[in-house]
Amino acid sequence: MQKFPFTVDISQTVLDDLKSRLAQARWPDEVKGADWDYGTDLTYLKELVDYWQHTFDWRAQEEKINRLAHFRAEIHGSGIHFIHERGQGPQPFPIIITHGWPGSFFEQLKLIPLLTDPASHGGNPEDAFDVIIPSLPGFGFSDRPGVRGMNSTETAKLWALLMTEGLGYTRFAAAGGDIGSGVTQRLARAHPELLVGIHLTYINPSFLQPGQPNLSEAEQRYLQTIEQWSREEGAYSHLHSTKPQTLAYGLNDSPIGLAAWITEKFRAWSDCQGEVERRFSKDELLTNIMLYWVTQTLPSSIRIYYENAHAPLPLQPGQHIEVPAGIALFPKELGSPPREWAERGLRVHRWTEMPRGGHFAAMEEPELLADDLRAFFRPLRTTPA
Known part of the structure; x- marks a missing residue:
């Protein structure tokens, strides 16, 4: 397996087409005083799209992205894009960090200098990491799977090959949130010999089969909360898991529809007190959206929900992932x-309840997350062979 340098360079034709589509938007109406109750707020979205059309500079964002070391590798027929930034320290330790939806590799970029060069950010150089951030299959600049079955388990197999055959590491760390949490857990389940530990910011409630015995009061409250959240907020996931192709036509054709679908999640799932730009600038929101638009990967990205919904769970009751686990829980x-609940399937070595932050922890609170990653992996480090 070989890796090849990769440069982000979007055709001007694609950018011109986007401008044309934004200029010809056909806006829906809205119930008076709807705010965000019915979904993405019309007033805010018009403001965001106006900025997108007249102010946002993709080339400037592209230049920032290209300051990092990007690569592509062919792994068992799948082309995978990844960032590989070397650490600045006496013995940098490798860590693979996996994003989720509606994020991207861009979601993790604030973490990179904090992990590769901790000494420049108030940390200890002995905590330095080599940071590997791949784009999930069907996301960003990775290939779009054209056959059934590219689920989180299959992705974990690709990650194991990328880290060992592709990059030459024999022992490494792994971390992730959202879909990336599931990939990380499956990686630990399948290849415990490769991992010194896993760090998660999210534990999917369907991580274990329902009907667990002897649930505590806290576990019962948790499952009730999840059931309520699923009724009130989970329609997107059900649609992704059942009929993703139907949704794909509209979101692949309309940049405004795509922006509405993604922006609503960044607002709802972050610690922003209802104001999305408390946590994310317009440039950050639009750069992440652009990574779906210019690559036409919204359709392929949401298909992983379908694939996971039609695949076995990684653990059955009574089964355990024995690799040490660190959990960082952000309040939103x-x-x-x-x-x-976590200990039913994981060997929890560190449990941190964060004072602030939400689902997009690496973008919202990169310093808190980086500190927890360093602290958890510090006693687990070994020298890669």
Whole structure:
């Protein structure tokens, strides 16, 4: 397996087409005083799209992205894009960090200097990491799967090959949130010999089969909270998991529809007190959206929900992932389980309840997350062979 340098360079034709589509928007009406109750607020979206059309500078964002070391590798027929930034320290330790939806590799970029060069950010150089951030199959500059079955388990197999055959690491760390949490857990389940530990910011409530015995009161409250959240906020996931192709036509054709679908989640799932730009600038929101638009990967990205919904769970009751696990829970995450729920399937070595932050922890609170990653992996480090 070989890796090849990769440069982000979007055709001007694609950018011109986007401008044309934004200029010809056909806006829907809205119930008076709807705010965000019915979904993405019309007034805010018009403001965001006006900025997108007249102010946002993709080339400037492209230049910032290209300051990092990007690569592509062909792994068992799948073209995978990834960032590989070397650490600045006496013995940088490799870590693979996996994003989720509606994020992208861009979601993780604030973490990179904090992990690769901790000494320049108030940390210890002995905590330095080599940071590997791949784009999930069907996301960003990775290939779009053209056959059934590219789920989180299959992705974990690709990650194991990328880290060992592609990059030459024999032992490494892994971390992730959202879909990336599931990939990380499956990686630990399948290849415990490769991992010194896993760090998660999200534990999917369907991580274990329902009907667990002897649920504590806290676990019962957690499951009730998840059921309520699913009724009130989970329609997107049900649609992704059942009929993703139907949704794909509209969101692949309309940049405004795509922006509405993604922006609503960044507002609802972050610690922003209802004002999305408390946490994310317009440039950040639009750069992430652009990574779906210019690559036409919204359709392929949401298909992983379908694939995961039609695949076995990684653990059955009574099964355990034995690799040491660190859990960092941010208060506005999509339902935070009690520790005893996590311990039904994980060997929890570190449990941190953060003072602030939400689902997009690496973008919202990169310093808090970086500190927890360093602290968790510090006693687990070994020298890669």
